[in-house]
């Protein structure tokens with residue numbers, strides 16, 4: 001997984017009939033297993049499961065937004081502090097892995113039938129099921145809803161609305177040495193393309209804030225951490241995530257900082 005893979009990924013809402021089989025399926029299954037044994041930035045785990053839509057009682061539906069999807073990966077996590085952020089972080093690693101091996105995906109937080117997926121996954125009382133993704137090969141057609149959602153997909157907020165120098169009044173210079181790392185964050189997927197991440201650079205620290213108000217924006221923040229970490233590593237910057245004592249303000253909530261070492 002690298003910056004090229006982050007830039008290549010896009011949401012696919014139409015799938016071909018061709019199932020994921022053989023070596024491809026084995027690679028994906030091995031990676032799901034690796035993620036199920038990993039922890040997110042805040043120490044939470046996630047339970048990823050590969051599911052096939054067989055119809056009947058356990059029908060896995062997507063409200064017509066997704067065309068032709070038969071195979072999915074669903075994510076369950078415990079109801080715990082920062083578990084949604086960690087789910088976003090670990091789920092996005094899996095999404096990028098799938099992209100890397102040539103599989104199409106789209107993160108779904110709203111447009112899927114939760115009860116069918118919950119049944120198929122054997123969701124327990126202390127778990128929630130925030131996101132799923134179809135996995136497969138891109139198909140030709142598009143659902144009508146899919147077309148509508150897609151028309152807004154390529155747009156990203158301008159750099160100056162997302163990245164700041166020392167405080168929220170000063171946009172970060174676009175030629176900052178971390179420019180490519182931050183661009184990898186800017187291109188991240190987010191629920192209704194809301195892009196809630198705001199980053200303030202202060203010396204060797206990058207403070208992550210969220211401008212989002214919804215549960216889904218917590219998933220988005222985890223995705224942003226994933227992209228930042230992958231891109232920073234590729235560019236040779238070393239550091240780690242640390243929760244520092246940061247100011248909250250009315251519009252944005254502090255999450256965590258990345259501290260360069």
Ligand SMILES: Cc1cc2nc3c(=O)[nH]c(=O)nc-3n(C[C@H](O)[C@H](O)[C@H](O)COP(=O)(O)O)c2cc1C
Nearest residue numbers: 010011107108109110111153189190191192193219
């Ligand atoms: C947490 C999350 C939830 C999402 N939920 C849905 C969804 O319910 N239905 C859908 O069609 N797309 C959903 N998306 C996909 C976004 O609409 C998409 O990532 C965004 O429009 C940017 O487009 P791109 O992924 O092609 O870059 C979701 C994305 C994220 C990160």
